Amino acid sequence: MMWIIFALVCIQLSECLHKVHLHRSKSIREILKERGELKQFLDIYKCDPALKYQHLFPGFQSEVADEPLLNYVDNSYYGSITIGNPPQSFTVLFDTGSSNLWVPSIYCSSPPCRNHARYNPTRSSTFSTNRQSFSMAYGSGSLSGFFGYDTVNVAGITIQHQEFGLSQNEPGSAFIYSKFDGILGLAYPGLSAGGATTVFDSMMRDNLVSQPIFSVYLGRVPNSQEGGEVTFGGVDNSMYTGEIVWVPVIQELYWLIPMQGVLLNGRPTFCTRGCQAMVDTGTSLLTAPSQELEELMQYIGARQDQYGEYVVNCGSVANMPSLTFVINGFDLTIPASAYIKQYNGYCTAAFEPTYLPAPTRNGPFWILGDVFLREFYSIYDRGNNRMGFAKAV
Numbered sequence: 001m002m003w004i005i006f007a008l009v010c011i012q013l014s015e016c017l018h019k020v021h022l023h024r025s026k027s028i029r030e031i032l033k034e035r036g037e038l039k040q041f042l043d044i045y046k047c048d049p050a051l052k053y054q055h056l057f058p059g060f061q062s063e064v065a066d067e068p069l070l071n072y073v074d075n076s077y078y079g080s081i082t083i084g085n086p087p088q089s090f091t092v093l094f095d096t097g098s099s100n101l102w103v104p105s106i107y108c109s110s111p112p113c114r115n116h117a118r119y120n121p122t123r124s125s126t127f128s129t130n131r132q133s134f135s136m137a138y139g140s141g142s143l144s145g146f147f148g149y150d151t152v153n154v155a156g157i158t159i160q161h162q163e164f165g166l167s168q169n170e171p172g173s174a175f176i177y178s179k180f181d182g183i184l185g186l187a188y189p190g191l192s193a194g195g196a197t198t199v200f201d202s203m204m205r206d207n208l209v210s211q212p213i214f215s216v217y218l219g220r221v222p223n224s225q226e227g228g229e230v231t232f233g234g235v236d237n238s239m240y241t242g243e244i245v246w247v248p249v250i251q252e253l254y255w256l257i258p259m260q261g262v263l264l265n266g267r268p269t270f271c272t273r274g275c276q277a278m279v280d281t282g283t284s285l286l287t288a289p290s291q292e293l294e295e296l297m298q299y300i301g302a303r304q305d306q307y308g309e310y311v312v313n314c315g316s317v318a319n320m321p322s323l324t325f326v327i328n329g330f331d332l333t334i335p336a337s338a339y340i341k342q343y344n345g346y347c348t349a350a351f352e353p354t355y356l357p358a359p360t361r362n363g364p365f366w367i368l369g370d371v372f373l374r375e376f377y378s379i380y381d382r383g384n385n386r387m388g389f390a391k392a393v
Helices: 002-023 028-035 036-045 049-056 199-206 290-300 314-321
Strands: 065-072 078-085 088-095 101-104 134-139 139-152 157-169 181-183 213-218 228-232 239-246 255-258 259-266 267-270 277-278 285-288 310-312 323-326 331-334 341-344 348-349 351-354 367-370 377-381 386-392
Touching: 049 323, 065 088, 088 101, 088 277, 101 139, 239 255, 239 377, 255 323, 255 351, 259 290, 267 290, 285 290, 290 314, 290 351, 314 341
Parallel strands: 088 181, 101 157, 277 367, 285 351
Antiparallel strands: 065 078, 065 228, 078 088, 078 139, 101 181, 134 139, 139 157, 213 228, 213 377, 239 386, 255 277, 259 267, 259 323, 285 367, 310 348, 323 331, 341 348, 377 386
């Protein structure tokens, strides 16, 4: 309705300017120009006359769209999408560490599937499939199934004939307790299982976003209905302060970037000869090389409990060091309060080890998960193969 009103205002203003010009010695345009107010007037009422025909183009989409996220105990951030006609609703984790979209299907009888919404292809008039099978593994679970095609709506953006996975088997218990039904991967297409077209590549291919960029804001309030947002096609300037730090992507597979160092209280301590970091919204914690993590935990006085968590004295948090990641020559610092989780007087360090080398075997390997991303707004620029970071509000 708003675009109709806006278009009508534009048409009326145009007609008014024309009529006054015909019937008076001076037009409104001339009067405003004499007053030095013409540019301001035109900027306010600048419009696209074709907006009145917008209803004739059902495929027209917003060029920049926000997908709101829910924050579940600072452990996962997920949002809602629909698949099919009529639409079937699902919640998905927006994951920059993987590339496929998948949801549970009615053909899956594994316990995790029974606990979540399941896609029914027989209820969609636009579903098709060639029955190509897939399997994929995550750090905390695996699944298998087959690919299909259907209409997918993300953040109000409708994608026709989007390829996605229908899970048939989700072994183990990894996904039983997840608050989301499936996963929507936002990494590069080279990482996609089965060569499936990613959701964001479909958006770019069909010109559904104004720029080949998406951005992520992760809120700091656990269990919040306003837990964050993914902005497709641009950057939400209200979600960060200061300048954006840009860094090139090392490998067009993951969102993998170089780091020049990791500092404790401003002192070079780790990654002194350079290392690499993957930026991963699907990883809750900060992941560090096992040997370096052991040194860090000793430094802050953490001990592992029977669950593998690093327990610290809550009274010591104020004296713990800040952690600074040197990215493209800029210091991105998070305080101890950001990497220490507190639950009713019980405190743990939000880290986990990795024993893997960097994907390009160039120095130690870190994963900058949600602990880091709550502090820094992140921008994923596919057009220039670079990432941007700015201090989150």
